[in-house]
Amino acid sequence: MRDALEGSQAIARAVSLCKPDVVAAYPITPQTHIVENLSKLVAEGDLHTEFVSVESEFSAASVVLGAAAAGARAYTATASQGVLLMAEVLFNIAGMRIPLVMTVANRAVSAPLSIWNDHGDSMAVRDSGWIQLHAADNQEAVDTTIQAFRITQETELPVMVCMDGFILTHTMEVIDLPDQATVDAFLPPFEFARKLDPQDPKSLGTLVDPGFFAEVRHSHHAAMAKALSVIADTDSAWESATGRACGGLLTVEGDKDAAVGIVAMGSTTGTLRAGMAHHPDAGPARLIKLRSFRPFPAQALIEATDGLDHLIVIDRAISPGLGGILGTEIAAALADVPNAPKIHNHALGLGGRDIPETIYADLMAAVTDPDAPLVFDADMAKLAPEDR
Amino acid sequence: MIEFRIHGRGGQGSVAAAYLLATAAFEAGLMCQAFPAFGAERRGAPVTAFVRIGHDPIHLRSQVRTPDWLIVQDDSLLIDPNLTSGLKDGGSMIVNSARDSNEVASTFGCRALCIDATQMAVEEIGRPIPNTALLAAFLGLTGILPLKALGTALRGRFHGDVLENNLRLIERAARAVPDGAWKETEDA
Structure with a gap:
């Protein structure tokens, strides 16, 4: 009901x-x-x-x-x-x-x-x-x-x-x-x-x-x-x-012909979906909602990312000294795939940082920014220069 | 989609107001989303809660940054000039206050209506909890949802005297504002 x-x-x-x-x-x-x-x-x-x-x-x-x-x-x-x-x-x-x-x-x-x-x-x-x-x-x-x-x-x-x-x-x-x-x-x-x-x-x-x-x-x-x-x-x-499904291992939605894909787990996917709908000027993306993190669906991810030039991977945690965890695992899964997309790994929303709808456009723009930070929504101005 | 931001202080039922408004929207056949700004909860501290309602499924999960409507449960919060931050052009605020509406409107540069919901609550339910009266006044003003949907939401949450007193309170509060005066902005 x-x-x-x-x-x-x-x-x-x-x-x-x-x-x-x-x-x-x-x-x-x-x-x-x-x-x-x-x-x-x-x-x-x-x-x-x-x-x-x-x-x-x-x-x-x-x-x-x-x-x-x-x-x-x-x-x-x-x-x-x-x-x-x-x-x-x-x-x-x-x-x-x-x-x-x-x-x-x-x-x-x-x-x-x-x-x-x-x-x-x-x-x-x-x-x-x-x-x-x-x-x-x-x-x-x-x-x-x-x-x-x-x-x-x-x-x-x-x-x-x-x-x-x-x-x-x-x-x-x-x-x-x-x-x-x-x-x-x-x-x-x-x-x-x-x-x-x-x-x-x-x-x-x-x-x-x-x-x-x-x-x-x-x-x-x-x-x-x-x-x-x-x-x-x-x-x-x-x-x-x-009559309802959750997407099995993962779901592919958004623009399936787009050159850029975004992978995320959990509630972030909804905000990205809203962001894509309301920021058409930022360009379309293939949205991949990953449901099963363990077991890790490497083959399903290879198929879901087929044909992409760029893949933005959203982590909501980091492994200090390594970086994004999901991003690292997806990079490993795609390592032997010919013409695999370039991976852009970002952590978002750490410790409850609110993720606004505009993050979609920011992430899409960062695909061409080699200096985009790992912790994407961190405010570097709050940090001492040596910690940036 | 219509977005609401509710400002109050711990103990005034701001989060309950958000859930009641969302439930009323559901009862009226709409999709809804309501959640608090998650913080350390304590009596008297500023509390913010958010509501989205609309005809389509709601995917966005950020805090409400550009509300169409502000519901302010405590007029001591009016000292914060950022209270109306992000309020959409043409957005409006309803304030639980005995102050003059025009004065509040000119301070914040938006349409505003003050109603003494605390006084009504004290008289009808015997406690200074303004949330249901303020919601009823808001619905009366805007016609966004029928008052009976709020009544249904209350029946799902309260029982006995608390329910009966609140049902009486919302009827009174809805009648205390000019019926449908802000109705032109209705757009769910």
Whole structure:
């Protein structure tokens, strides 16, 4: 049913539709409203789940790890410092191949302290072995959350649904929430073949000597590669069920014949779309909305960028000492492609810096500017000359 | 697409006003987007919230920089000369204030209307929270959305006496302004 909902409220209701057996979370801005709304649904009797209030994100992640390992559908949500406090457990969850869904309400990481949005938190656990899907708007966040429960069951890979903190979590917009019957038909009952069972004792995550560790990592990598088609197929199945799709691995829109392409993840894509519509004098672009960051859809990106002269890659985080993370990865993916586009990698919106519609024209103009800065919207006048 | 910026102080319900306005737009069959300027929230501190409404899906996610309308919930904020920053040519402001409308209009060089929404709120709901009265007065002035859409939005958010008192308050506030006086700029 269509309704005007705050993003966080919609996510809580989407999670509720998936009937998790266990929810454990510790509140942190800007994820808080998701947890508040979930606990309200429990208190009002609309969601029957084991809601575990914990004393930290480390515990939240540990609780859902244990719950899922024992065969329960489990969910948690966090952001920023919470992701970092969970980090050790996140690697364990992925390494043990535990099916789980977690929302990350993307927020910058301290220091300096910032409660505002960027992708520094999910990027910090980029290599944890979780699937990472980015939502461009709250409808996609809702649809991706429900899809994530199916993807995680099918792949035995945990799924992180990344949504821009505040920009999506605190924004009310028109959202179509599916009904319970649609979700029930789409999402099979939770089953975990390797679940911990006293009648059939086994161990998970035990010591592995050098004779097996490499094989475990290789199989994890192979499972991620296989997950690419699961992510795309699950989105197609969702489209069949609801008429809505989120773009599978990535979406190509805008002017498909343009010489310039722009790749972005998350809510930035909407502002770029508006910018292109309202600044026709800046020229057309092919807009590529990347949904699946892990697994990284290298082949889909090669196809999506075919024929471009220039490719602007927007990062919402940086790796100090390297530069843009997504930009570096896309450059690597295109390294062996003949006539690959020249890559222009920029970071935008760090620590909640507002991204205006005019950024589209600025980015397009910067294609011919070899001195355009990596942190594109940084005000160099605020910096000492030696730091510029 | 019509863009709104709501200025107030923590505790006056500026963010709630943004959500109510967006919900009313949805109830009237429009697309909507509402969000606060994300800051440290504390009572009395300046708060800004944004609303966009229109017939088409809304993709832009920046803060509202060039509003068509300003809704000002606290007249102590009028000391800020940047209050009307980015206001579109022909844009207007409605202010919760007992001051003279013409004086405020000439200070900021835009059309302005002052209404003492706090006083009405104190009388009708017993609390100095001006948001629903100010929204109702705004809708009465502009006819952008029917008042009953705001009533529906209130029913989704409040219950019991709080709801009944607010429904009475919005009827009173809408009648307190010249009906449809700013209607010529309606363009959703």
